[in-house]
Amino acid sequence: MKASVKWLREFVEFSLTASELANALTMAGLEVEGINELEEDAILETNITPNRPDCLSIIGIAREISALLGMPFRFNPASVQKEEGAGPSIEIKDESLCPRYASRVIYNVQVKPSPQWISERLQHHGLRPVNNIVDITNYVLLEMGHPLHAFDLDRLSGKRIVVKTAGSADRLLTLDNEDRKLTREMLLIWDSEKPVAVAGVMGGLHTEVIDSTKHILLESAYFSPLSIRRTSKALSLSTEASYRFERGADINGVVPALERAVQLIIDNAGGAATGITDVYRKPLRSQRITVTWKKINDTLGININPSRIYTMLESLGIEHKTEGEGISVMPPSFRQDLRMDVDVIEEVARLYGYNNIPSTFPNIEIQPIKSNIRWDFVHTIKDLMVRSGYLEAINYSFLNPSVLDKLRLPAKDKRRKLIKIKNPLKKEDEALRTTLIPALLENVRLNIRRGERSIRIFEISSVFLHSTRSLPDEILKLSAIYLKDRDETVWQEKHDGFYDLKGALENIFLDLKIKNYSFHKDIDVKESYLHPGKSCVIKINEHEAGYLGTLHPDVAEDFDVSPETNILELDIDTILSLKSPQTVYQPLPKYPYIERDIAIIVPNNIPVSDAKSTILHVDSQFIESVRLFDIYEGKPIPKGKKSLAFSVRYRAVDRTLTDEEVKGIHTNIIKRLQDTLNAELRS
């Protein structure tokens, strides 16, 4: 809410400068966020909390100022104008949504541009001048905080107003020339045939006041905040009117606002007004609130004299009387935010001044925090990824369900059982995410589109899987992507990014001392979004811990990223449960080792890791390590085969091994490789 200092002075004659005033208001809970200094005025930009709709007006802020400064509040409601005939016919069908509707008709107005003082004020407060009638309704909205609407009487069929929900009426062309799609429960203003306005939000184009308008019907009503909020949200349309109605207008301000507008219209556009029709069957009844002196003083930590409290409440326009050892107050219609004792105490605190309340330190025992192993572990992994050159991404926890189709997840995949959000920020992102991959792919796409040529990126975050328990399972995942620039000229590597990602992963395993990990190609990879020929399962002690692979070309196309995108997915808690708990010291060997090389020719599709583990399994006692030192394909090796050369290190813990012993084991290795891998010894 913007507020002109000059306009405020019409109601309280303060002498503070704009910035002194801003400071005083801010300290009392009415935050002034900015001051716009003009030649002869200053505009305060206030940030009114949702509980104070009364301050979305000049008089509301002026009332606060008068209470803060202890100066009189000079507000005289407009006197009722001369009446010509009876008021218009008004019928309310949904009284719970519209408890009050008041109206007067003004005949023979002269529609023209507003006088300068009105249009200038509107502009200073961020409103666009239209014509004198519309401008006056907006002027009163700013001054009194009550939204009004003017209809062209001649264009209202039957010259009457009916307030009822949309029902089967499904469209309305609003003032902003938008064809609005309505829902059944939206509250509308109708004439005897058709809807003419979305109640409390925006008028219809067909009945707006234009230059040729002769007679007008002025509306001043009170609409249920919840109904206005729902309508405004459903239409994605927030207006000065809906903003005030959804926070709660002053139901007793309906008639004073109408009278003020009638007065201004007759003064500036001429015409003659009918009497008033005011449909208001169930008057508002405020709830009395009682609070003891003791509770006020205990809550605030001060000792305040009751007479000072009386003065404060009077200045705020709040009726009160002494009751027992305390006070009983009756909230005015414009202060429906006052509901319980602490709300009254807040008023005392605001006017006493928060800065005048003495500070005391709380008396508490502080416990040292226990370190959270899981958290430390996640932190370590993040550090390791960053040191491998990966950037940490943070994405929203929401998911647009259509991306699961793009990932080609099968119908029965558990990641398709989504947890839906009741009130999503964006309509499409309506579920909690069950995978981190789509957001990372979008990050890659955005970066490439902005001119990056390659990217290493990762995210560690929870995914939310449906559970039979009351809350979903939260599974902590690491997902990483490496997309390597094809045309990187500095250093041409043979392979794509797959091994880079694998290296980053092995770096994690190395640091966490996870040794029994293995990669399994082919049949085990069930992920539909990975390339079937270029992906593998990561296992630790035979437990599945994640996947590594190249994106499926079709999926890459759907996400608009390169088919050379490589993906790593890891289940953090599986790793946490499988990492070795503590290092156990091994004495260093005292006796020398013997090394023997072995070169074999195997079919191309045999992974090196298979050959390595075959060798290790021959003898667990004396084979200390196996190291691959050469891999070769091409002449004279037959097509479809490759040559692998290993260096095997033998050692005994208690003595020096003899040449004969080593020869024996070495022969067994050759035999085992021949039997299990169909290997030939290379001579």
Add this chain to the structure above:
Amino acid sequence: MDIGCVICAGKRCSVCKNTGWIEILGAGMINPRVFEKVGYDANEYTGFAFGMGIERITMLKYGIDDIRLFFQNDKRFLEQF
């Protein structure tokens, strides 16, 4: 809660919109109805709550002008930290 503007040291600038102050966190008394809902006796306990958005603090510290940058994961942004 506001702090003195870190950009102009309270001398008034465009960042603090000429007030000399910028908002850093929200703080206040806990509504007794919240206590009732979670099973505390609101007559016996009062509470004070405060919380700050990590984005806002970061924006102030580094002079970042657009909050959306935090979730776009633009490499050129991430690389700076």
